[in-house]
Amino acid sequence: MFIGVTGSQGKLGRATVARLRDEGHEVIGFDLGGPAGPGFTRIDLGDYGQVLDAFLGVTARHDGLDAVVHLAAIPVNGIVSDAATFHNNVTASFNVLFAAHRAGIRTVVTASSITATGFPFEVAPPRLPLDESHSAAFNTYALGKVVEEAMAAQLVGWDAAASITALRFTNVVDESEYATFERAGEPGYRRDLLGSWIDARDGAQAVALALAHARPGFEIYHVAHPQSGNTDPSRVLAERWFPGVPVADDLGEHEALFSTRKLQEDLGFAPEHDWR
Numbered sequence: 074m075f076i077g078v079t080g081s082q083g084k085l086g087r088a089t090v091a092r093l094r095d096e097g098h099e100v101i102g103f104d105l106g107g108p109a110g111p112g113f114t115r116i117d118l119g120d121y122g123q124v125l126d127a128f129l130g131v132t133a134r135h136d137g138l139d140a141v142v143h144l145a146a147i148p149v150n151g152i153v154s155d156a157a158t159f160h161n162n163v164t165a166s167f168n169v170l171f172a173a174h175r176a177g178i179r180t181v182v183t184a185s186s187i188t189a190t191g192f193p194f195e196v197a198p199p200r201l202p203l204d205e206s207h208s209a210a211f212n213t214y215a216l217g218k219v220v221e222e223a224m225a226a227q228l229v230g231w232d233a234a235a236s237i238t239a240l241r242f243t244n245v246v247d248e249s250e251y252a253t254f255e256r257a258g259e260p261g262y263r264r265d266l267l268g269s270w271i272d273a274r275d276g277a278q279a280v281a282l283a284l285a286h287a288r289p290g291f292e293i294y295h296v297a298h299p300q301s302g303n304t305d306p307s308r309v310l311a312e313r314w315f316p317g318v319p320v321a322d323d324l325g326e327h328e329a330l331f332s333t334r335k336l337q338e339d340l341g342f343a344p345e346h347d348w349r
Contacts, residue, residue, distance in 0.1 A: 080145030193265035
């Protein structure tokens with residue numbers, strides 16, 4: 074396929090572009106800044122005209138896309154004001170999803186987030202491991218992701234052949250950041266992430282699988298390593314962090330409390346990198 078990737082210069086974006094190219098796809102990156110060359114075009118996702126124009130074709134780059142992977146966003150609260158985080162991210166996502174619809178691009182994979190499930194979990198989750206059926210937002214970044222998921226679920230109904238997959242990524246870690254796992258035995262380490270994490274390269278695998286298995290309709294998947302980022306058993310973590318919350322009888326010894334069972338079962342996700 075010929076695939077456009079927004080946020081191509083970010084941590085997950087770089088890994089995704091590399092993965093898709095390794096699989097034989099042609100890829101063009103879209104971002105606010107990046108290297109000049111045939112594989113990249115600079116666009117401002119806040120400008121709908123630029124987005125639609127770039128999706129329809131860019132002289133000397135491409136004359137149409139088969140799929141879009143939307144990864145671009147202000148990644149956390151605090152970089153800009155809270156309202157600006159929401160406005161920027163939701164507007165950019167609307168522009169991407171609506172431009173894809175108008176351009177006849179029927180396969181879209183978009184980045185959602187663990188924050189859309191209740192991060193930082195000061196309010197306890199309803200059950201563990203937490204699956205895709207639950208959503209809750211406690212900051213404007215998370216609220217934007219909940220809104221974007223709802224928007225995608227509606228827009229996909231406008232075209233019977235359209236496929237939109239929302240991937241709720243947890244904390245993305247690259248090769249240079251594995252030293253942080255030296256804290257894996259600390260009692261509160263990664264509590265606000267339900268003990269979860271994902272290597273950027275395995276996050277890219279999830280994107281590739283979502284594209285390969287795209288089918289009409291809207292789907293949400295959690296994307297994390299199936300094993301936690303902690304040394305203590307997961308049942309111990311659950312009782313320490315969220316006493317009284319129901320825990321599945323079949324919870325694995327170190328299974329992440331942010332469930333990726335659906336991703337593994339539906340798409341065959343099998344991560345290749347582990348901090349251990």
